[in-house]
Amino acid sequence: MSEITYEPEADPEDVGVTEHLPATVTQKSLNTDILRMLEPPGKIWWSVFLFDLCILAVAGIALRNQIVLGLGVAGYTRPVMWAAYITNFVFWVGIAHCGTLVSAILFLFRSHFRRAVYRVAEAMTVFGVLTAGLFPLLHTGRPWLGYWLVPYPNQRNLWPNFRSPLEWDVFAVTTYLTVSSIFFIVGMIPDAAAQRDRAKDRLHRLLGFLFSFGWRGANYQWKHYYGAYLYFAAFATPLVLSVHSVVSWDFAMAQLPGWHSTIFAPYFVAGAIFSGVALVINLLIGIRKAYKLQHIVTVDHIEKLSKLVLLTSTIVGYSYLVEFFCAWYGPSKFERDLVWWRFFGHYWWASWIMFTCNVIIPLLLWSKKVRRNMTVLFVIMLFVNVGMWFERFVIIVTSLARSFNPATWVYYKMSWTEGAITAGAFAWFFMYFLLFIRLLPAFSIAEIKETLAPPMRKKPS
Amino acid sequence: MKPFQPVLDLVDRIIAGPPAKFRGVMGVFYYVDDVTAAVRTLRQTGHEDLRVYSPVPYHAVERALEQGPSIVRWVTLGGAVCGLTGGFALCIYSVHAWPLVVGGKELVSLPPFVIIGFESMILLGALANLLGMLALSRLPELKASAPYDPRFTEDRIGIWVPCAGEAAVKVQELMRGHGAEEVMLHA
Numbered sequence: 001m002s003e004i005t006y007e008p009e010a011d012p013e014d015v016g017v018t019e020h021l022p023a024t025v026t027q028k029s030l031n032t033d034i035l036r037m038l039e040p041p042g043k044i045w046w047s048v049f050l051f052d053l054c055i056l057a058v059a060g061i062a063l064r065n066q067i068v069l070g071l072g073v074a075g076y077t078r079p080v081m082w083a084a085y086i087t088n089f090v091f092w093v094g095i096a097h098c099g100t101l102v103s104a105i106l107f108l109f110r111s112h113f114r115r116a117v118y119r120v121a122e123a124m125t126v127f128g129v130l131t132a133g134l135f136p137l138l139h140t141g142r143p144w145l146g147y148w149l150v151p152y153p154n155q156r157n158l159w160p161n162f163r164s165p166l167e168w169d170v171f172a173v174t175t176y177l178t179v180s181s182i183f184f185i186v187g188m189i190p191d192a193a194a195q196r197d198r199a200k201d202r203l204h205r206l207l208g209f210l211f212s213f214g215w216r217g218a219n220y221q222w223k224h225y226y227g228a229y230l231y232f233a234a235f236a237t238p239l240v241l242s243v244h245s246v247v248s249w250d251f252a253m254a255q256l257p258g259w260h261s262t263i264f265a266p267y268f269v270a271g272a273i274f275s276g277v278a279l280v281i282n283l284l285i286g287i288r289k290a291y292k293l294q295h296i297v298t299v300d301h302i303e304k305l306s307k308l309v310l311l312t313s314t315i316v317g318y319s320y321l322v323e324f325f326c327a328w329y330g331p332s333k334f335e336r337d338l339v340w341w342r343f344f345g346h347y348w349w350a351s352w353i354m355f356t357c358n359v360i361i362p363l364l365l366w367s368k369k370v371r372r373n374m375t376v377l378f379v380i381m382l383f384v385n386v387g388m389w390f391e392r393f394v395i396i397v398t399s400l401a402r403s404f405n406p407a408t409w410v411y412y413k414m415s416w417t418e419g420a421i422t423a424g425a426f427a428w429f430f431m432y433f434l435l436f437i438r439l440l441p442a443f444s445i446a447e448i449k450e451t452l453a454p455p456m457r458k459k460p461s
Numbered sequence: 462m463k464p465f466q467p468v469l470d471l472v473d474r475i476i477a478g479p480p481a482k483f484r485g486v487m488g489v490f491y492y493v494d495d496v497t498a499a500v501r502t503l504r505q506t507g508h509e510d511l512r513v514y515s516p517v518p519y520h521a522v523e524r525a526l527e528q529g530p531s532i533v534r535w536v537t538l539g540g541a542v543c544g545l546t547g548g549f550a551l552c553i554y555s556v557h558a559w560p561l562v563v564g565g566k567e568l569v570s571l572p573p574f575v576i577i578g579f580e581s582m583i584l585l586g587a588l589a590n591l592l593g594m595l596a597l598s599r600l601p602e603l604k605a606s607a608p609y610d611p612r613f614t615e616d617r618i619g620i621w622v623p624c625a626g627e628a629a630v631k632v633q634e635l636m637r638g639h640g641a642e643e644v645m646l647h648a
Binding site: 026027028031151153156157158159160162163167168171172174175178179182183186189190193194196197198202205206209213214215216217218219220221222223224225226227228231232235236238239242246446449450454455456457458 | 469472473475476478491492493494495512513514515516517518519521522523526528530531532533534537541551552555556558559570573574576577579580581583584586587588590591593594595597598599600601602603605607609611613614615616640
């Protein structure tokens with residue numbers, strides 16, 4: 001039989017995008033580096049995890065008190081009946097927005113830098129929604145009756161009111177939780193297969209087996225996988241914009257000074273992305289240092305994310321200014337009084353924390369040196385998240401505490417129960433996150449590989 | 462014997478999957494251009510049912526296989542249309558099921574129902590997209606339909622050609638000629 005000869009071909013178009021990653025990274029080294037995170041944890045991980053569980057236990061005690069004694073322990077002071085819990089709800093839904101932004105919107109825009117960071121952002125999304133979802137239930141005071149929100153008629157055949165923003169919220173948040181969880185799990189399929197194929201212990205092999213769905217990377221699987229992935233991104237993009245818009249309408253639909261505004265939807269969406277990207281930067285800086293992954297999550301990646309923070313900070317700052325302008329220029333004296341009171345009344349401290357952390361401190365990000373200094377960036381992002389928590393506090397509490405009738409004006413103070421449950425929410429979120437980085441690949445091995453030049457026998461000209 | 466040993470053995474058996482027998486040739490490659498050339502030649506020699514395993518999708522391989530676009534989008538569209546109509550239908554039905562007329566206004570107020578319709582469209586569309594993708598990709602694959610090598614999720618590419626006898630010998634030779642690092646015969 002004559003020997004078969006062949007002419008290898010190499011189309012320059014087939015060569016991947018090698019930007020953002022050092023040349024030393026190979027397909028094999030990526031598997032090794034990322035799956036190394038799944039090895040038995042060290043003392044630092046255990047210390048952080050146990051500390052986290054302690055905070056969660058304190059929150060559990062506070063929740064037990066609230067369930068036994070009633071919502072009176074939650075510091076609610078009529079008419080401030082939405083306070084820390086709804087602040088936390090909006091804050092965590094906002095945090096959850098970054099993941100879908102990075103994974104879906106940047107996917108549609110073909111921003112290659114997302115590949116190194118999107119899994120952490122998506123995990124943050126899912127755990128953020130899981131945390132946010134707790135608060136409407138805790139806020140009801142009887143969380144075991146939470147299923148009443150589900151759209152089905154009661155024993156008198158009365159349906160939930162679909163004209164109510166609170167019912168829109170149920171649809172928006174449950175859809176967001178479902179779609180972001182699907183997006184997260186689907187994105188992990190090829191990487192879970194890599195975990196299954198390399199895991200040394202039974203637990204990680206089993207998790208890899210379950211999350212990979214028996215994936216083998218066959219050509220027909222990739223074809224349908226990316227066919228579907230595009231549509232997940234296409235669905236998630238309007239969804240992410242709609243969810244926080246719906247959350248903002250919880251307020252904007254009410255005719256209360258400080259709430260009843262058409263600017264709320266874009267203002268809330270920008271704020272959500274702002275806080276979410278800030279937290280993902282915090283998480284990435286911690287993970288890349290702890291697991292020595294600076295060559296995979298590079299300074300370039302972090303810098304690009306910090307530019308997103310800068311952009312959204314300017315949008316949030318602009319929204320604040322529009323609020324001031326509308327109050328000053330508009331016909332409502334109640335609105336004018338409220339905005340003045342927010343910044344110079346009893347809650348001046350909360351408003352100025354909000355404005356300083358969200359508008360003034362992020363101005364430092366105009367400097368490239370700051371954007372590339374991980375320590376400074378970490379601190380700035382912490383300030384951003386403090387500022388964004390206070391933004392929600394200011395919007396919710398000050399409007400309720402000073403509505404139309406001066407006889408109803410009150411000064412709300414957070415109770416220790418609310419404080420403990422607020423801290424517990426952070427512990428709840430970090431509990432999931434700490435477990436996630438130990439049990440499943442925290443970075444997308446397959447997608448990062450796509451940024452590497454594919455191995456070619458004949459180098460392209 | 463450890464107390465949980467039977468459970469652990471069961472886990473191992475589930476992960477390993479049921480035993481399966483295959484007839485064909487598996488070639489392991491490193492270079493993408495080798496794979497594309499091998500795929501083209503194999504298809505020219507009549508092996509249209511070949512399968513390529515890779516750690517990432519390569520456009521060159523897709524072109525060599527002449528794969529069309531995925532039909533999952535039609536499944537997704539079906540789900541989205543059902544969600545959109547279902548969301549509106551739920552709202553419209555519910556306001557008629559127990560009519561509460563406020564201020565003499567119409568029961569069906571479409572603007573707020575748009576939100577329910579929109580969210581339902583996204584929800585059902587995404588679920589249909591997921592189910593369509595899983596079904597078309599034949600996932601979950603609990604019983605292997607072809608041999609597999611763990612290196613295919615690392616940095617190697619595999620070509621599986623179902624064949625036997627004289628054809629298998631030719632395929633092995635062809636793969637070696639196209640730069641395969643390993644060629645395994647399953648008979």
